[in-house]
Amino acid sequence: MDVAHSALAGPVEIVGAGLLGTSVALACRRAGLEVVLSDTSREHVRTATGLGAGRAATPQDQPQLIVVAVPPDQLGTVIADVLDRRGGVVTDVGSVKGAPLAAVADHPHVERYVGSHPMAGSERSGPLAASEALFDGRPWAVTPHARADAAAIRLVEALARICGAVPVTLPPDEHDRAVARISHVPHLMAALTAARLTDAPQAHLALSGQGVRDVTRVAAGDPALYGQIVAGNAKAVAALLTEVRAELDALIAAVSAGDRTGLEALLDRGVTGTRQIPGKHGGPARPTGSVFVSVPDHPGELARLFADAGEIGVNIEDVHIDHDPGRPVGLVELVVDRDRAEHLVASLESRGWVTHR
Amino acid sequence: MDVAHSALAGPVEIVGAGLLGTSVALACRRAGLEVVLSDTSREHVRTATGLGAGRAATPQDQPQLIVVAVPPDQLGTVIADVLDRRGGVVTDVGSVKGAPLAAVADHPHVERYVGSHPMAGSERSGPLAASEALFDGRPWAVTPHARADAAAIRLVEALARICGAVPVTLPPDEHDRAVARISHVPHLMAALTAARLTDAPQAHLALSGQGVRDVTRVAAGDPALYGQIVAGNAKAVAALLTEVRAELDALIAAVSAGDRTGLEALLDRGVTGTRQIPGKHGGPARPTGSVFVSVPDHPGELARLFADAGEIGVNIEDVHIDHDPGRPVGLVELVVDRDRAEHLVASLESRGWVTHR
Numbered sequence: 001m002d003v004a005h006s007a008l009a010g011p012v013e014i015v016g017a018g019l020l021g022t023s024v025a026l027a028c029r030r031a032g033l034e035v036v037l038s039d040t041s042r043e044h045v046r047t048a049t050g051l052g053a054g055r056a057a058t059p060q061d062q063p064q065l066i067v068v069a070v071p072p073d074q075l076g077t078v079i080a081d082v083l084d085r086r087g088g089v090v091t092d093v094g095s096v097k098g099a100p101l102a103a104v105a106d107h108p109h110v111e112r113y114v115g116s117h118p119m120a121g122s123e124r125s126g127p128l129a130a131s132e133a134l135f136d137g138r139p140w141a142v143t144p145h146a147r148a149d150a151a152a153i154r155l156v157e158a159l160a161r162i163c164g165a166v167p168v169t170l171p172p173d174e175h176d177r178a179v180a181r182i183s184h185v186p187h188l189m190a191a192l193t194a195a196r197l198t199d200a201p202q203a204h205l206a207l208s209g210q211g212v213r214d215v216t217r218v219a220a221g222d223p224a225l226y227g228q229i230v231a232g233n234a235k236a237v238a239a240l241l242t243e244v245r246a247e248l249d250a251l252i253a254a255v256s257a258g259d260r261t262g263l264e265a266l267l268d269r270g271v272t273g274t275r276q277i278p279g280k281h282g283g284p285a286r287p288t289g290s291v292f293v294s295v296p297d298h299p300g301e302l303a304r305l306f307a308d309a310g311e312i313g314v315n316i317e318d319v320h321i322d323h324d325p326g327r328p329v330g331l332v333e334l335v336v337d338r339d340r341a342e343h344l345v346a347s348l349e350s351r352g353w354v355t356h357r
Numbered sequence: 358m359d360v361a362h363s364a365l366a367g368p369v370e371i372v373g374a375g376l377l378g379t380s381v382a383l384a385c386r387r388a389g390l391e392v393v394l395s396d397t398s399r400e401h402v403r404t405a406t407g408l409g410a411g412r413a414a415t416p417q418d419q420p421q422l423i424v425v426a427v428p429p430d431q432l433g434t435v436i437a438d439v440l441d442r443r444g445g446v447v448t449d450v451g452s453v454k455g456a457p458l459a460a461v462a463d464h465p466h467v468e469r470y471v472g473s474h475p476m477a478g479s480e481r482s483g484p485l486a487a488s489e490a491l492f493d494g495r496p497w498a499v500t501p502h503a504r505a506d507a508a509a510i511r512l513v514e515a516l517a518r519i520c521g522a523v524p525v526t527l528p529p530d531e532h533d534r535a536v537a538r539i540s541h542v543p544h545l546m547a548a549l550t551a552a553r554l555t556d557a558p559q560a561h562l563a564l565s566g567q568g569v570r571d572v573t574r575v576a577a578g579d580p581a582l583y584g585q586i587v588a589g590n591a592k593a594v595a596a597l598l599t600e601v602r603a604e605l606d607a608l609i610a611a612v613s614a615g616d617r618t619g620l621e622a623l624l625d626r627g628v629t630g631t632r633q634i635p636g637k638h639g640g641p642a643r644p645t646g647s648v649f650v651s652v653p654d655h656p657g658e659l660a661r662l663f664a665d666a667g668e669i670g671v672n673i674e675d676v677h678i679d680h681d682p683g684r685p686v687g688l689v690e691l692v693v694d695r696d697r698a699e700h701l702v703a704s705l706e707s708r709g710w711v712t713h714r
Contacts, residue, residue, distance in 0.1 A: 137688065170560050186550050191626070192604055211544065216543070244550075321673060
């Protein structure tokens with residue numbers, strides 16, 4: 001194979017110039033790499049090259065790395081085709097890793113294929129939605145199989161880093177079990193919860209707070225795309241859903257029987273589970289607290305609040321705005337390190353802001 | 358009864374000076390009403406009066422309105438006791454409305470009781486966590502029963518408005534079915550999802566994105582409190598969970614059989630459900646879009662971003678910050694009206710910001 005070094009020097013070929021493919025292309029261009037692009041849609045290639053994502057690929061190109069960024073159902077076929085046509089290392093950016101690997105497991109050049117999966121996306125699609133910054137700071141799973149070439153693995157890890165992401169290396173089947181648990185099953189649970197709202201009277205829905213909005217948010221995603229993703233990871237998803245059903249049965253029994261101990265046992269397990277999620281950037285989760293600030297609804301007040309928070313020196317982890325254009329005051333929730341919340345409240349109050357925790 | 362006018366003139370008695378009770382007291386004080394406080398904890402009364410929430414109640418007080426703000430398990434007993442001792446209108450602020458009403462249904466003065474439920478809270482508890490602004494802009498359910506006095510209903514609606522909330526009037530059993538659907542079942546679904554994380558390997562959890570964080574966030578709430586709430590609304594919750602189980606069974610069958618149509622049918626219902634949730638302030642939900650902005654990690658940059666967004670004139674509905682203190686650039690997600698997103702991107706880019714959608 002053609003990879004002498006672990007360092008990614010290019011050229012990089014992108015097969016499939018949609019949102020993800022074009023974003024990888026732009027991130028590689030940002031790093032100064034030569035990028036060539038192909039897509040069954042000439043329009044996509046024209047748009048992506050117009051954005052500065054590289055030039056159209058030719059059969060004579062000799063890419064060091066080929067990134068396959070096509071819909072889940074087509075991954076196996078396209079990866080096999082690229083292994084036939086090109087001599088470089090091949091990766092893909094699909095959400096499920098076992099199925100495409102199985103499709104090329106008997107390919108004579110399978111050692112040049114290492115799957116990967118950047119944990120980033122957008123509600124939009126197509127090259128116009130692409131961004132060189134899409135992967136900045138995100139985890140990027142790299143999933144070597146037993147026969148993968150060591151240099152090929154290092155090259156795909158280098159791609160993740162060049163795109164600004166943090167490579168997380170784990171076997172394909174373990175990746176699929178992981179995303180079933182931290183992505184696919186949560187998505188399906190959100191859909192099951194949201195499905196209960198379809199026939200609710202408007203007067204009931206008027207009582208909706210932030211909780212139900214958070215629980216159901218991801219369920220707004222494209223059913224056709226998530227159908228492909230879940231179907232491609234059916235075994236791991238079904239195993240977890242069967243666990244959910246057993247615990248749901250126990251929950252229904254506890255609620256129906258007035259068994260407070262059984263009910264609290266599940267709620268306790270839920271609290272423990274939320275604490276397992278690491279901090280946004282891989283460190284241990286730090287306990288956070290919320291500070292609510294009443295903000296007058298004129299331009300510049302939000303800017304003044306953030307200027308004051310910056311001067312106070314408390315790092316803001318997240319923000320939620322509850323803002324009604326018809327009311328004179330909006331409510332801004334600042335999420336900060338729990339130990340710093342009291343200091344922020346006191347300092348903001350001393351600057352004239354109305355706050356509460 | 359002693360209520361000549363629908364207008365709330367005071368005095369207002371607060372029974373239970375915890376987070377909710379003291380917040381109601383502070384909001385009433387903000388409106389200039391006389392407030393008296395009682396609690397089984399003298400410490401709570403001392404703290405609340407020290408915060409300016411009113412003075413300690415005496416047996417000679419003749420409150421126009423008594424607000425019972427004690428834990429769910431004690432509501433029925435305390436409401437009955439207050440109806441015995443006082444002549445004014447009585448309400449409570451518990452999360453479930455059928456159970457306390459059933460406890461006082463045969464009370465000779467039940468016409469003076471009208472339950473209510475402000476849709477606001479905090480992860481903290483106790484009078485020190487209270488705020489006069491806790492209810493600003495939130496829905497506040499008012500739940501009259503068949504024998505409730507019309508003037509008493511108007512008085513409780515007036516309390517909601519004086520506290521800055523938006524009264525939503527509906528019968529107690531309908532309220533309980535509504536909160537089962539838009540609050541209690543979403544909470545339990547979040548707990549079931551989070552419970553799946555308890556024995557996950559750290560390498561799997563490292564791939565966690567915003568989705569699983571959102572779906573599970575509410576499951577971090579106090580198990581003892583949510584146990585009381587769910588147990589108090591067992592019938593409505595169990596009915597909905599039984600619906601969930603039927604749909605989960607169908608989902609497991611579809612995933613296991615590779616039935617893409619069945620799978621997409623559930624995902625479609627989920628999308629429909631998310632669209633049922635009204636806009637934050639009761640209007641129809643408007644479609645939103647996200648704009649991502651790379652923000653250099655020095656003080657003042659976030660303030661500059663909001664100042665620019667304010668000048669551009671695009672209303673920011675929500676904000677998420679993905680910010681790592683160790684990296685030079687953070688990513689800020691601005692959630693705006695979908696039709697305004699392109700304008701915001703173009704205008705921010707023209708001011709030198711690096712953005713993507």
